[in-house]
Amino acid sequence: MSDGGKYDAIVIGVSAGGLKALRFLIPELPVGFQIPIVIVQHISAHSDGSWIHLLSKEGNRIIKEADEKEEIKKEVIYVAPPNYHLMIERDKTFALDIDEKVNYARPSIDVLFESAAEAYRDRLIGIILTGSGADGAKGLKRIKDRGGLTIAQDPAEAESASMPTAAIAATQVDHILSLRDIVDLLVEIENTHQ
Amino acid sequence: MALIDLTGPDIELLLTTLYRQYGYDFRQYSEAHVRRRIMNRFILSGLNSMTDMQARVQNDNKFAALLLQDLSITVTEMFRDPEFYRSLREKVIPILKTYSFIKVWHAGCSTGEEAYSMAILLKEAGLYDRTTIYATDFNQQALDHAREGIFSNELIKDYTINYQRSGGPESFSSYYTSQYNMVIIDQSLKKNIVWANHNLVTDSVFAEVHLILCRNVLIYFNKDLQNRVQTLFLDSLINGGMLCLGTKESLRFGEFEDRYLEIDRKQKVFKKKY
Numbered sequence: 001m002s003d004g005g006k007y008d009a010i011v012i013g014v015s016a017g018g019l020k021a022l023r024f025l026i027p028e029l030p031v032g033f034q035i036p037i038v039i040v041q042h043i044s045a046h047s048d049g050s051w052i053h054l055l056s057k058e059g060n061r062i063i064k065e066a067d068e069k070e071e072i073k074k075e076v077i078y079v080a081p082p083n084y085h086l087m088i089e090r091d092k093t094f095a096l097d098i099d100e101k102v103n104y105a106r107p108s109i110d111v112l113f114e115s116a117a118e119a120y121r122d123r124l125i126g127i128i129l130t131g132s133g134a135d136g137a138k139g140l141k142r143i144k145d146r147g148g149l150t151i152a153q154d155p156a157e158a159e160s161a162s163m164p165t166a167a168i169a170a171t172q173v174d175h176i177l178s179l180r181d182i183v184d185l186l187v188e189i190e191n192t193h194q
Numbered sequence: 195m196a197l198i199d200l201t202g203p204d205i206e207l208l209l210t211t212l213y214r215q216y217g218y219d220f221r222q223y224s225e226a227h228v229r230r231r232i233m234n235r236f237i238l239s240g241l242n243s244m245t246d247m248q249a250r251v252q253n254d255n256k257f258a259a260l261l262l263q264d265l266s267i268t269v270t271e272m273f274r275d276p277e278f279y280r281s282l283r284e285k286v287i288p289i290l291k292t293y294s295f296i297k298v299w300h301a302g303c304s305t306g307e308e309a310y311s312m313a314i315l316l317k318e319a320g321l322y323d324r325t326t327i328y329a330t331d332f333n334q335q336a337l338d339h340a341r342e343g344i345f346s347n348e349l350i351k352d353y354t355i356n357y358q359r360s361g362g363p364e365s366f367s368s369y370y371t372s373q374y375n376m377v378i379i380d381q382s383l384k385k386n387i388v389w390a391n392h393n394l395v396t397d398s399v400f401a402e403v404h405l406i407l408c409r410n411v412l413i414y415f416n417k418d419l420q421n422r423v424q425t426l427f428l429d430s431l432i433n434g435g436m437l438c439l440g441t442k443e444s445l446r447f448g449e450f451e452d453r454y455l456e457i458d459r460k461q462k463v464f465k466k467k468y
């Protein structure tokens with residue numbers, strides 16, 4: 001998929017306060033935004049996925065649960081299904097895993113981020129948004145170690161500061177930004193490099 | 195400790211050694227899954243390089259056994275996905291009732307929770323006495339645990355909720371006895387379960403089965419291996435026999451979709467065409 005452009009995918013990890021943050025962020029991205037986005041939101045094992053329909057409608061774009069072996073496509077936003085870890089293969093398809101919870105979570109942000117970092121190396125953007133706990137901190141570090149771009153939501157703005165705070169403590173993140181500024185940065189990256 | 199770079203060839207070499215020396219073939223498993231397990235073991239064991247790890251696998255049986263356990267993800271639950279069990283009660287049991295004896299195959303049964311759940315369903319439907327459940331896995335440690343039928347008290351709380359959500363009519367506690375912080379599965383549920391070591395990669399078909407459950411196993415396989423296993427299932431089922439996959443698994447690859455009817459699309463229950 002690396003046809004020009006600097007980045008081939010964006011991964012986002014979000015927990016408590018996440019739906020609100022995503023409901024702001026996604027509709028603000030221009031329709032036709034190319035870089036695929038993969039999201040782990042901590043959700044209950046029995047979630048019926050109605051939050052995905054809501055986001056899809058409000059954001060006016062395709063948002064879907066990732067299926068195993070599904071190929072990652074431009075312009076699409078994928079979310080991890082409830083009660084499975086989501087991983088990305090080096091051939092840019094999805095893999096699911098029902099292994100033990102990681103950081104009390106399944107899906108876990110670390111699991112997605114670590115696999116994505118291996119699959120995309122320096123062609124990946126990792127973003128940690130609002131959330132309690134510390135899931136995602138290790139994963140964001142892996143993205144940084146593999147040369148990707150790392151972003152944390154400004155803890156002062158985040159509804160729940162601990163996840164971005166933990167990420168910032170674990171990694172020298174490239175940007176600490178408000179949601180508004182994250183949107184602007186992503187749009188700028190898409191416009192100048194893609 | 196520095197972050198290692200685990201290349202494709204590193205993984206291949208390790209898996210080839212596991213296969214040649216120990217007979218377990220993970221070469222057609224999901225690479226992301228295998229990579230994650232190898233990395234975790236690498237860090238846990240405080241190794242310094244992939245050369246070290248390769249040497250350990252070659253020279254240290256105990257280490258290899260650990261890695262084999264790592265690669266076999268045995269996480270399971272009784273009545274996992276209650277809606278699926280509701281579908282079994284409502285859509286599958288009525289079909290099974292038409293047979294005078296019933297053969298069920300749980301492929302990848304792990305520590306047995308799924309097979310015991312099935313035994314409970316069949317008992318409640320009055321079918322257990324004419325059923326044989328073949329519960330298979332390639333992980334002997336998991337099978338030994340399954341055969342014992344002893345589970346921790348902690349887990350039973352969740353299993354009880356699952357059971358109730360699946361539409362279970364009885365008191366769940368009638369299916370086990372408590373001892374200290376463990377529970378022992380009722381003897382009557384064990385009598386028609388045959389636990390057997392079977393490797394989906396290398397072993398062959400089971401004959402004339404009415405129902406196959408293989409849930410959350412195929413997600414770890416690549417497409418080629420999935421196809422091999424689907425052929426195995428197709429050849430093992432009687433015409434009109436049923437196949438149940440995990441909630442996030444499907445028949446959509448290969449030529450298998452045409453060979454089945456959908457009994458429950460959402461819960462992934464299929465029926466082999468005549």
Ligand SMILES: C[S@@+](CC[C@H](N)C(=O)[O-])C[C@H]1O[C@@H](n2cnc3c(N)ncnc32)[C@H](O)[C@@H]1O
Binds near residue numbers: 301305308394408411
């Ligand atoms: C995640 S568990 C699924 C347990 C249960 N079916 C469930 O859904 O709750 C996966 C099981 O598949 C088994 N397995 C993996 N590869 C296998 C193979 N090649 N042959 C037989 N069993 C295998 C593992 O040992 C493990 O017990």
